[in-house]
Amino acid sequence: MFKGILINKDDNGYRAELASLDESRLPDGDVTVRVAYSTLNYKDGLAITGKGPIVRAFPMVPGIDLAGTVEQSSNPEFKPGDAVLLNGWGVGEGHWGGLAQMARLEGKWLIPLPEAFTAAQSMAIGTAGYTAMLAIMALEKNDVTPDKGEILVTGANGGVGSFAIALLSRLGYRVVASTGRADQSDYLKQLGAAQIIDRATLSEPGRPLVKERWAGAIDSVGSHTLANVCASMRYRGTVAACGLAQGMDFPASVAPFILRGVTLAGIDSVTRPRQDRLDAWARLGRDLDLSVLPLISQEIGLSEVVQTAQQLMQGQARGRVVVDVQR
Incomplete structure (x- = not known):
């Protein structure tokens, strides 16, 4: 039993x-x-x-x-x-x-x-940290390097968001964290966030294109938030989308993709090939x-x-x- x-x-x-x-x-x-x-x-x-x-x-x-x-x-x-x-x-x-x-x-x-972790540490990382690393690898694949500009992390207080901030910061990126919990700002800054913004600035219906800001983004929220993130990406920026906390809908325009060459990279962690998993966990062992x-x-x-x-x-x-x- x-x-x-x-x-x-x-x-x-x-x-x-x-x-x-x-x-x-x-x-x-x-x-x-x-x-x-x-x-x-x-x-x-x-x-x-x-x-x-x-x-x-x-x-x-x-x-x-x-x-x-x-x-x-x-x-x-x-x-x-x-x-x-x-x-x-x-x-x-x-x-x-x-x-x-x-x-x-x-x-x-x-x-x-992985030899780098105990069983307890591997679960502290878990799917959240593994997904965050897959998202970072997608940004790197599209040449989003630290010198290209700021990286936005939405859903910052969640597991994926927390690991994304910690990993990106250690890799030399300037990270801006979006959260609806202002009382958690100190926590996010401890992880490495350089700036905190209110999620309300992204969660309402917005315009197809707004002023360029983000070189890259990791989004675990979806819906209007993801649409607004895409609308504010820099030329040839990349958004790694891995969650739907706000919703499964994507009320966006094609404008960021055809006018600014923005890439929307979907991050699937569930049925990822074995080699991708081994690579992501190896990176976690080095970079976390x-x-x-x-x-x-x-x-x-x-x-x-x-x-x-x-x-x-x-x-x-x-x-x-x-x-x-x-x-």
Whole structure:
């Protein structure tokens, strides 16, 4: 038996609770992992609270991230005792995920835990930090270098935003952070933000083109915010879009793309090819200052997940929530 967060939807309604589960209930897969740490992401919050159509099959164990140790494997890439890491692949949505003490997975979804990190550190980074690095790599691919100008990070208090600021700042970029929480300005400046702007300046309907400002941007908000970011990009700037906190719509004009040569780069972290994952995590090992992890992350036990998910969806959580599933 092992403990996990189980989501059910039946005649009694939609509910998530801490449950004792038998290993025989684990789904199919060629690698069984004893999970050490997982995380609580925005997507997990949607799944646990039922506020979004995330879960595709019931019952479901949520958790899009996990780090742990291989217990059994019929996959030649992994053997018992290997430390492994998983981000995405629909885990926690259509396949039981990381918010449990055991997981059975497809080996092709796993990568070795990078030597630069402990299991806990890798989950403090998690999908958020990994996505932020993918976004930075997209900016670099399009020649957005520190000398080109300011980089805007929207949704700055979230996990992706927090890591984007810390990484960009360390790489020499001047970072401007957009947030709706003015009380978090000191936190954002500690991460490396040179300036803080109110998200209200970007979140309302705007014009197709406005004065050029940003050489690059990392946006986790979408909707009008993304449209306004695109409208204010410098010539040949790049926007890396990786989230939809404001909405899935994109009420924009083609003007920035055909008049200023702006690139809108979509960042998919869920089904990213294995080599991209290895490259991104290798970069995190080189470029991330681990001293920021305690600032960005907090740790909870498995028994606190359901309540914390409610707080997350109410905008009361900052940065990353790491879950020690063994307590």
